[in-house]
Amino acid sequence: MALAFPSIRTRLEDGVLFATLDAGPLNLLGVDLVRDLVSLVDTLDTDPGEVRVVVIDRAAPDYFSAHVDLSAVSQYTAEAAKAGAPVAPHWGCFCTGWRTCL
DSSP, rough: OOOOOEEEEEEEEETTEEEESSSSSTTTOOHHHHHHHHHHHHHHHHHOOOOOEEEEESSSOOOOOBBGGGHHHHHHHHHHHTTTSSOOOHHHHHHOOOOOOO
């Protein structure tokens, strides 16, 4: 399974998908990283292939993720609406989708 995302590097080893957040020095949860995380979840939900476990780690040595880019919340909402998500998407919706995928 080849998974390619601009802000997430992936590698598959023996059923374990390592998803490395690589979105700049702070791994800020901005529109691009959220879009890539949602795409990853959607892809695995549709066709998990050989993936049995997902391990999320980070490329940044000092931060897993500094924080959410609150100035971009309206963009998250617009992106989610385009994808058919609930009218008021929030981090909980993403997490619910993630649990469903696993």
